[in-house]
Amino acid sequence: MRMEQIGSPAQLRSVPEAELPQLADSIREFLVSNVSLTGGHLGPNLGVVELTLAIHRVFESPRDSIVFDAGHQAYVHKILTGRQDFRSLRSVDGLSGYPNRAESQHDIVENSHASASIAWADGISRAWRLQGVLGRSAVAIVGDGALTGGMAWESLNNLSEELDRSVVVVVNDNGRSYDPTVGGAARHLAEWRSGNGSSVQQEGIFELLGLRYLGPVDGHNVMELERVLGEAKALRCPVVVHVITEKGRGYAPARADGADQFHTVGAIDPETGKPANTTLTPEPSWTDVFAQAMAGAAEQRADVVAVTAAMSGPTGLSVLARASPDRVIDVGIAEQHALTMAAGLAFAGLHPVVALYSTFLNRAYDQLLMDVALHRAGVTLILDRSGVTGPDGASHHGMWDLALMQTVPGLRVAAPRDARTLREELDEALDVHDAPTALRYGKGAVGPDIGAIRRLPDGTDVLAEAGNNGCDVLLIAVGSTCPMALGAAEQLEEQGLGCTVVDPRWVLPVPPSLTSLASSHQLVVVLEEGIDCGGIEARVRQALDRAHVQVPLMSVGLPEEFLGHGSRTDILDRAGLTLDRIVDRVVAIWPTLGKERSADTTVRPGKEDTVT
Known part of the structure; x- marks a missing residue:
C-alpha cells in the first residue's frame, strides 16, 4: 500500500492491517524526499507516522475534532486528508507548515503556540455537551x-470538571521539544518510558486530576495504538493516552543528530542529511552574534544568568550552556514562568537574560508588565525572530513585540541594526539594574556593519544627511529597516529631497533628539518591522505632541493583519515594507505638504496618501 492511494481518512480506515507498515514506510520516504527540498519540521513528523495513522483509523475526522499541539507535527495528517503536494510547502500560496482551516475541513487550530490543544478540546467537548x-x-x-507548558496543566485541571464527555489527550512523548524536556512532569514521563514507574505511580499524577490514564503504549505499533485509542474512545470520558515515540524515526541522519533530531531543517541532502549548498560559507546570523556576545558577557560578569523556554539552541544560549551549564536555566515551554522567575532572580541579586522568540513574548505580557516592570526588575529580554520570519507564517511572525512593549512603563527597548550595535546594546542593557530592558532583532544573516556619521548625546546615531542638508525628510529607522532607510534616502535625493537618516538605537523611550530633529524637517517617516498600529510611530507621535512639534508624520510598518507564510522577501513585498514603496509614498505625499503643518497629520501605508 502506497500513500498515493490514500486520499481521505475514510479510505485509510479500509486499509488491511497487514499493509499498514508498508504505508508507514511510504509516508516516511515521502517526508524525507519532499521536506529535504523545501525545509520544514522533519523530525517531529517522522516520529508521528504510526500515531497519526491510528488516530485517523479510530476517530472520524472531521466529525471528531482532532487538534495538534504543536501544529508542526501535522504533516502526516495533511497527507492523510488529501494534501500530498508538498512542492511548495511553507511558500507563498503553498501548503502551510501548520494546520490551516483554509486548506481543509480537517484542520481546527492554525497557530502553533504550544500547550493550547487541551483547552481547545475542553471547549469543543463542553459545547457539544451543552x-x-x-x-x-x-x-x-x-x-x-x-506538556511542560503551564496552560496544558490548567486545561487538564479543568477537563475533569465534567466527566461525561469524550476527550482523549494523546501525550506524544518523545522526550524532547527542541531540547530534552525538563521538569517534574517530564521526569515522571521518562520513568514510565523506561518502565521504572509502577502502575500506581503512572496513574497517580492524572488520577489526582480526575482523569483516566492508559499507557505507556508503543507509538510505532499501529495495531497496539488502535487498540488503546479505541479503548479510550469507548470510555466516553476524559482520558490521557501516553504514547512513546522516537523523533526522527526511520531516518538515520535525524536519529544520529544529537542536537534536536532534525526538529526543523532547511534544504538538505536527503541521503546524508547535510545542508544543501555546503560549499557556501554561511554568513553569521543575528542569533550567532548574540550567542557569542552573551557567552562573553557571562565570562566578564558573575551576576549574569540566562533563561530559556525550551529553546537554548535556537536562541543561541547553547554556547553559554556548554561553557557554564549551571548558568542557563531551561523552564520548558513556559514563557510566563520564565519572566516571573527572572524577576525573582533579579530581586536576589542576579541579572537574568531571558531569550525568547519574539512571537512567544505575547504569552508573557502580563508577567512582563506586573512582575518585571512594576517591580523595576533588572531583567533583559532578548527577542529573536522579531519582525517577518518567513515560512512559519502568522503565528510565528514577531510583529507584535514593539506594540506590546511600548505600553510597559519603564521598559527600555533597543533594536540593533548590525552585529556591532547588538553587542554594544547588550552591554548597555546589562548595566541597567533598576528597570527591564529588551533587545529585538530578526531572523537570518546579520549583514555588514552600518557606520554612523556621528552619535548625538542621547545615543541616537545619525547615519546619513543627504541633499539640502537633509532638512526635508527625517527617516527614523528602527533596527532592521536601517539599510532600507539609507537606500530610500539615496533615491529621494535623486528626486531633489534632502533626507536625514537616524537610528535611535534605544527606541523606547523615545530619545529627546528625535523631537528636536523633527522640528527642523518638513516630513517625518518612521520605518519599523512591526505592526503599524501602536508601535514606535505611536510613541514618536506622542513625543512630538508633548513637545508641541507640528510636523506631518508617515508610518511605514506592517499592516494590522495576520501575514501568511512564504519567503521573507515575498511577505515584505506583499506588506508594502520595501524600499521602492517607501520612496513612492514619500514622493506622492510631498507635493501636498505646505508650510502649514498639523500635529495630528499621520500618513499610513496602504491607505490613501492624503494630508488631513
Missing part, C-alpha cells in the same frame, strides 16, 4: 514538550 451533541470525540495530540 448542545446535546452525542457520539463525538475531541482529540488533543500533545507533543514535542507541550
Whole structure:
C-alpha cells in the first residue's frame, strides 16, 4: 500500500492491517524526499507516522475534532486528508507548515503556540455537551514538550470538571521539544518510558486530576495504538493516552543528530542529511552574534544568568550552556514562568537574560508588565525572530513585540541594526539594574556593519544627511529597516529631497533628539518591522505632541493583519515594507505638504496618501 492511494481518512480506515507498515514506510520516504527540498519540521513528523495513522483509523475526522499541539507535527495528517503536494510547502500560496482551516475541513487550530490543544478540546467537548451533541470525540495530540507548558496543566485541571464527555489527550512523548524536556512532569514521563514507574505511580499524577490514564503504549505499533485509542474512545470520558515515540524515526541522519533530531531543517541532502549548498560559507546570523556576545558577557560578569523556554539552541544560549551549564536555566515551554522567575532572580541579586522568540513574548505580557516592570526588575529580554520570519507564517511572525512593549512603563527597548550595535546594546542593557530592558532583532544573516556619521548625546546615531542638508525628510529607522532607510534616502535625493537618516538605537523611550530633529524637517517617516498600529510611530507621535512639534508624520510598518507564510522577501513585498514603496509614498505625499503643518497629520501605508 502506497500513500498515493490514500486520499481521505475514510479510505485509510479500509486499509488491511497487514499493509499498514508498508504505508508507514511510504509516508516516511515521502517526508524525507519532499521536506529535504523545501525545509520544514522533519523530525517531529517522522516520529508521528504510526500515531497519526491510528488516530485517523479510530476517530472520524472531521466529525471528531482532532487538534495538534504543536501544529508542526501535522504533516502526516495533511497527507492523510488529501494534501500530498508538498512542492511548495511553507511558500507563498503553498501548503502551510501548520494546520490551516483554509486548506481543509480537517484542520481546527492554525497557530502553533504550544500547550493550547487541551483547552481547545475542553471547549469543543463542553459545547457539544451543552448542545446535546452525542457520539463525538475531541482529540488533543500533545507533543514535542507541550506538556511542560503551564496552560496544558490548567486545561487538564479543568477537563475533569465534567466527566461525561469524550476527550482523549494523546501525550506524544518523545522526550524532547527542541531540547530534552525538563521538569517534574517530564521526569515522571521518562520513568514510565523506561518502565521504572509502577502502575500506581503512572496513574497517580492524572488520577489526582480526575482523569483516566492508559499507557505507556508503543507509538510505532499501529495495531497496539488502535487498540488503546479505541479503548479510550469507548470510555466516553476524559482520558490521557501516553504514547512513546522516537523523533526522527526511520531516518538515520535525524536519529544520529544529537542536537534536536532534525526538529526543523532547511534544504538538505536527503541521503546524508547535510545542508544543501555546503560549499557556501554561511554568513553569521543575528542569533550567532548574540550567542557569542552573551557567552562573553557571562565570562566578564558573575551576576549574569540566562533563561530559556525550551529553546537554548535556537536562541543561541547553547554556547553559554556548554561553557557554564549551571548558568542557563531551561523552564520548558513556559514563557510566563520564565519572566516571573527572572524577576525573582533579579530581586536576589542576579541579572537574568531571558531569550525568547519574539512571537512567544505575547504569552508573557502580563508577567512582563506586573512582575518585571512594576517591580523595576533588572531583567533583559532578548527577542529573536522579531519582525517577518518567513515560512512559519502568522503565528510565528514577531510583529507584535514593539506594540506590546511600548505600553510597559519603564521598559527600555533597543533594536540593533548590525552585529556591532547588538553587542554594544547588550552591554548597555546589562548595566541597567533598576528597570527591564529588551533587545529585538530578526531572523537570518546579520549583514555588514552600518557606520554612523556621528552619535548625538542621547545615543541616537545619525547615519546619513543627504541633499539640502537633509532638512526635508527625517527617516527614523528602527533596527532592521536601517539599510532600507539609507537606500530610500539615496533615491529621494535623486528626486531633489534632502533626507536625514537616524537610528535611535534605544527606541523606547523615545530619545529627546528625535523631537528636536523633527522640528527642523518638513516630513517625518518612521520605518519599523512591526505592526503599524501602536508601535514606535505611536510613541514618536506622542513625543512630538508633548513637545508641541507640528510636523506631518508617515508610518511605514506592517499592516494590522495576520501575514501568511512564504519567503521573507515575498511577505515584505506583499506588506508594502520595501524600499521602492517607501520612496513612492514619500514622493506622492510631498507635493501636498505646505508650510502649514498639523500635529495630528499621520500618513499610513496602504491607505490613501492624503494630508488631513
